Amino acid sequence: MPVDDKKQSTAEDLRKTRTYGKFRCHNPSCMGRLQPEALQQQVKCPECGMEFRVHWIRPDFPRIRGPVWEVNRKLADEAFLKLEEK
Amino acid sequence: MALNRKIAYIDLTSGKIEIKSIPLEVRRKFIGGRGLDAYLLYNHAKKGCDPLGPDNPLIISGGILTATLASATARTHIMAKSPLTGLLGSSNMGGFFAPELAWAGFHHLVIRGQAEKPVYLFVHDGEIEIRDAQDLWGQTTTETQWSIREELADEEVKSLVIGPAGENLVRFANVMTGIKNSGGRTGMGCVLGSKNLKAVAVRGSQDIQIAHPVEALEYNKRFIDQITSSKVNQTQGALGTPFIWGATNSWGGIRTRNFQYNQLEYADDVEPERIDEIAEETIGPYHMTGCFACQVHCRAQYKIPSGPYAGKYDEGPEYTSQGAFAGEPDCKSAETVLTGNHLVNQYGVDNLEIGSIISWAMELYELGILTREQTDGLDLRFGNDQALLEMVHRICTRKGWLGDTLADGGVPASEKIGKNSFDYLIQVKGMSNLHSDERATPALALNIATSSRGSDHLRSRPAIDLYHLPEKVLRKIYSSPVAYDGPLSSEHTSYQGKAWQVFWQENCYMAVDCLGICKYHTLFLGTTLPNFEDWPKVIYYNTGLEFTPREIWDVAERGNMIERLFNLREGLTRDDLKKGDTLNHRYFDEPCRRGAPDVVGRKIDRDKFTKMIDEFYQHKGLDPKGDPKPETLLRLGLENEPSHLV
Amino acid sequence: MAQKILKIEHEKCTGCRLCELVCAVWHHHVSNPARSRIRIVKWESEGVYVPMACQQCEDAPCAAACPAKALSRNQETGRVELDYDKCIGCRTCVSVCPFGAMHFVPIDRKVIKCDLCDGDPQCVRFCEVKAIEFVDEGDLGRHKGREAARRIHSADKKAAELQSG
Numbered sequence: 057m058p059v060d061d062k063k064q065s066t067a068e069d070l071r072k073t074r075t076y077g078k079f080r081c082h083n084p085s086c087m088g089r090l091q092p093e094a095l096q097q098q099v100k101c102p103e104c105g106m107e108f109r110v111h112w113i114r115p116d117f118p119r120i121r122g123p124v125w126e127v128n129r130k131l132a133d134e135a136f137l138k139l140e141e142k
Numbered sequence: 143m144a145l146n147r148k149i150a151y152i153d154l155t156s157g158k159i160e161i162k163s164i165p166l167e168v169r170r171k172f173i174g175g176r177g178l179d180a181y182l183l184y185n186h187a188k189k190g191c192d193p194l195g196p197d198n199p200l201i202i203s204g205g206i207l208t209a210t211l212a213s214a215t216a217r218t219h220i221m222a223k224s225p226l227t228g229l230l231g232s233s234n235m236g237g238f239f240a241p242e243l244a245w246a247g248f249h250h251l252v253i254r255g256q257a258e259k260p261v262y263l264f265v266h267d268g269e270i271e272i273r274d275a276q277d278l279w280g281q282t283t284t285e286t287q288w289s290i291r292e293e294l295a296d297e298e299v300k301s302l303v304i305g306p307a308g309e310n311l312v313r314f315a316n317v318m319t320g321i322k323n324s325g326g327r328t329g330m331g332c333v334l335g336s337k338n339l340k341a342v343a344v345r346g347s348q349d350i351q352i353a354h355p356v357e358a359l360e361y362n363k364r365f366i367d368q369i370t371s372s373k374v375n376q377t378q379g380a381l382g383t384p385f386i387w388g389a390t391n392s393w394g395g396i397r398t399r400n401f402q403y404n405q406l407e408y409a410d411d412v413e414p415e416r417i418d419e420i421a422e423e424t425i426g427p428y429h430m431t432g433c434f435a436c437q438v439h440c441r442a443q444y445k446i447p448s449g450p451y452a453g454k455y456d457e458g459p460e461y462t463s464q465g466a467f468a469g470e471p472d473c474k475s476a477e478t479v480l481t482g483n484h485l486v487n488q489y490g491v492d493n494l495e496i497g498s499i500i501s502w503a504m505e506l507y508e509l510g511i512l513t514r515e516q517t518d519g520l521d522l523r524f525g526n527d528q529a530l531l532e533m534v535h536r537i538c539t540r541k542g543w544l545g546d547t548l549a550d551g552g553v554p555a556s557e558k559i560g561k562n563s564f565d566y567l568i569q570v571k572g573m574s575n576l577h578s579d580e581r582a583t584p585a586l587a588l589n590i591a592t593s594s595r596g597s598d599h600l601r602s603r604p605a606i607d608l609y610h611l612p613e614k615v616l617r618k619i620y621s622s623p624v625a626y627d628g629p630l631s632s633e634h635t636s637y638q639g640k641a642w643q644v645f646w647q648e649n650c651y652m653a654v655d656c657l658g659i660c661k662y663h664t665l666f667l668g669t670t671l672p673n674f675e676d677w678p679k680v681i682y683y684n685t686g687l688e689f690t691p692r693e694i695w696d697v698a699e700r701g702n703m704i705e706r707l708f709n710l711r712e713g714l715t716r717d718d719l720k721k722g723d724t725l726n727h728r729y730f731d732e733p734c735r736r737g738a739p740d741v742v743g744r745k746i747d748r749d750k751f752t753k754m755i756d757e758f759y760q761h762k763g764l765d766p767k768g769d770p771k772p773e774t775l776l777r778l779g780l781e782n783e784p785s786h787l788v
Numbered sequence: 789m790a791q792k793i794l795k796i797e798h799e800k801c802t803g804c805r806l807c808e809l810v811c812a813v814w815h816h817h818v819s820n821p822a823r824s825r826i827r828i829v830k831w832e833s834e835g836v837y838v839p840m841a842c843q844q845c846e847d848a849p850c851a852a853a854c855p856a857k858a859l860s861r862n863q864e865t866g867r868v869e870l871d872y873d874k875c876i877g878c879r880t881c882v883s884v885c886p887f888g889a890m891h892f893v894p895i896d897r898k899v900i901k902c903d904l905c906d907g908d909p910q911c912v913r914f915c916e917v918k919a920i921e922f923v924d925e926g927d928l929g930r931h932k933g934r935e936a937a938r939r940i941h942s943a944d945k946k947a948a949e950l951q952s953g
Contacts, residue, residue: 059678059679059682059683059688061357061361061679065672065673065675065676066618066619066622066673066675067368067665067669067670067671067672067673067675067676068368068670068676070615070618070619070669070670071368071371071670073615074371074372074373074670076373080609080610082389082392082393082738083393083738083739083740083741084393084582084608084610084634084635084738084740084741085610085633085634085635085740086738086740087609087610104738104739104740106738106739108392111415113376113377113380113381117373117376119377119385119389120389120392121388121392121413121415122388122391122392122409122410122413123392123738125407125408128407128737128738129407129736131738131739132394132405132735132736132737132738132739132742134739135739135740135742135743136735136742136743139733139742139743209809209819210819211809211810211813211819238805245819245820245821245822284833288833297830320832321832321833321835347820347821347822347894347895348820349816349818349819349820349823349895350818350819350820351817351818352813352817352818352819355813355814355817355818358813359810359813359814359910362810362914363913363914366914366916370916425835426799427799428799428800428801428802428917430802431802431803431804431835431837432802432803432804433804434804434805434806435804435805435806435809436804436806437804437806437914437916437917439802439804439917443835455833455834455835457835
């Protein structure tokens with residue numbers, strides 16, 4: 057038998073690390089795990105303060121729809137100001 | 143069996159057609175698809191040939207797994223010298239064309255010469271006819287396909303076609319099949335136009351023997367289950383590729399107003415969820431469709447909800463249409479995205495390139511580099527949806543000074559417009575960048591800078607770099623099938639080990655393109671999708687050929703090196719802004735201003751970037767100038783190219 | 789034992805044709821849609837895809853018309869079966885089938901028809917979107933009724949929402 061069917065590949069093996077019902081904060085260096093309540097429409101990251109709108113692909117499968125724009129804009133402007141001060 | 147599919151050499155000038163087998167030796171060296179296309183191009187194109195002349199060979203192919211029992215073996219690959227970049231032209235599309243080509247008995251078509259009058263090819267069960275296409279000239283992409291079916295009285299005929307943009311030699315015209323499957327990049331439609339070749343129609347009913355059918359069925363079930371179980375593909379299946387644009391915009395990785403900002407704010411009307419609502423409202427609850435034998439079904443169907451094209455049926459939009467008709471030109475209307483998507487599909491033009499180039503012109507207009515006289519009175523400011531769509535018409539029909547100028551592609555247009563317009567052109571090797579902004583992600587910046595067909599995300603992007611995977615997981619992925627014990631970093635802003643990740647992905651994507659399967663079925667957006675370790679099984683069960691993961695890697699590396707050799711022969715030099723492995727100065731000079739707090743202020747560090755390129759060249763076996771070392775060519779068995787094996 | 793049949797909901801079909809592929813491979817060990825017993829009929833310009841397969845008719849026109857009596861209904865399995873020893877290859881069944889579900893394969897010069905893969909239809913097994921399901925024949929109406937009821941119910945709910953403004 058030239059191929060071993062029983063052996064799991066790396067891709068198959070990594071499947072066990074998958075989590076459902078959660079997503080990660082979209083602030084790239086934060087990536088805090090967020091777990092919205094069932095059908096909750098908005099969620100705030102406790103780590104970095106970013107706020108996101110939530111879309112439910114299925115009742116057990118939420119994803120970030122996008123940031124809450126006002127909050128995002130304020131955080132971005134503050135961050136930019138800080139850089140300019142430096 | 144898959145292995146006895148043929149190569150056909152078609153000369154449109156003389157009408158001569160020659161059909162050849164593919165020797166097993168060639169299969170073992172290049173497998174098929176893009177890898178073998180690159181070999182054929184390098185062997186059959188003359189150095190410095192005119193991309194729009196008869197000597198430019200146009201190659202159309204499926205992969206070794208096309209139409210066999212593997213998942214999503216739908217991809218068609220098209221290759222030639224690019225009339226947009228003057229370097230490698232290469233484009234890949236889904237749909238149903240390549241499987242039909244395989245059932246007709248062929249894996250590769252090499253089309254040379256130039257027909258005197260418009261023609262189309264009809265490939266059917268081992269035979270090829272050159273047919274008159276004068277009546278088809280001028281028709282849109284879908285009209286052409288339906289006309290061919292009517293003429294041949296067969297609704298099962300699948301065609302690869304060009305639209306008016308290809309006929310008008312727009313340098314970034316695409317080839318299309320079905321409603322929206324497009325071989326978009328590098329202007330392959332323009333090459334068809336230059337050959338007076340309106341379409342390639344195929345119809346096949348020849349058996350493709352499956353080497354181990356029982357095992358192939360069982361393994362394919364497991365393979366599909368692995369592919370469809372990933373969260374990324376479940377999201378694709380619900381929202382299509384717009385979800386990638388949405389997620390990227392959410393953190394600030396979408397370039398806006400050409401390259402002035404990195405996020406389209408308050409973009410609720412063009413978010414994937416909104417697009418999905420429109421698809422649901424206009425089509426119904428089951429509005430997702432797919433390519434051949436694919437269970438991910440990432441393509442939406444929709445009707446334009448409002449405006450002058452209201453009620454028109456189309457498919458998509460993909461994330462590139464969101465980039466082209468929302469992010470870059472700073473427009474925020476779903477109607478514009480869906481209409482723009484429809485127009486580019488009908489004209490047959492690359493949505494990505496046209497969106498990028500119009501938003502570049504918008505910035506030039508706002509800066510006063512382009513005058514209102516040059517735009518023929520069009521108020522080409524950002525956010526002007528009507529001007530954006532009008533420019534699509536003008537470019538595709540070469541109407542007006544600006545339409546005609548932009549239709550020649552960014553670099554020639556910048557030379558015609560003059561002043562410092564080139565400084566604002568966001569391109570690599572003459573091809574516009576995707577709508578994404580890579581300033582916060584050095585690995586992705588390296589990917590677009592070094593991609594063989596010019597700026598591109600589908601050649602070597604380590605998209606998972608943003609997931610901050612533990613180093614242990616990264617090592618598990620990136621140290622197989624070739625051992626790697628150098629640095630790897632979970633941090634997306636780091637420059638550590640990124641060159642290896644890009645090198646690994648470059649080989650992964652080349653392998654996928656040789657097999658003829660879709661990139662959403664490998665390690666692109668999801669970590670649990672199949673790659674080198676999984677492929678030997680699919681190849682063996684379907685074709686009977688035995689490959690180790692390492693051998694597939696070697697084939698991929700060889701394919702990438704042949705592409706490099708082609709580019710070097712056509713003038714690629716490392717630091718050339720128009721033909722090299724480098725980026726527009728704005729990546730290094732202008733910091734991100736929007737997005738997540740952590741993204742604000744990010745830009746690429748020039749010194750670290752240069753070191754990353756050095757490192758990338760080392761992995762590839764190139765010298766610091768970017769030329770292959772003799773021992774690398776020897777190792778890959780490419781020391782005698784062109785070797786003319788087929 | 790209850791007999792089972794294919795339940796096809798064309799609205800759910802994505803048009804991918806994997807069913808055609810697995811049908812041909814299971815029966816003939818080759819990839820070739822010309823050998824598939826199930827076929828997706830498409831109107832691509834409207835995005836409509838309809839899987840067409842044998843309905844295993846109670847009073848099957850193919851069986852009634854077959855001059856060689858090669859087609860008959862197996863009372864035990866409920867399937868309309870084709871006996872190749874009797875078949876004379878006249879293609880009468882292909883012409884009379886109201887669903888176009890009988891096919892003639894020029895390569896073998898033989899007709900083919902759906903045999904439900906001996907009770908484990910591969911088209912069903914591989915269709916992730918469940919456009920084709922294998923259900924007890926008595927339940928088909930119940931399934932269809934439930935889906936229609938769900939549509940009516942959600943329309944009612946939407947109307948009520950609109951009214952309450």
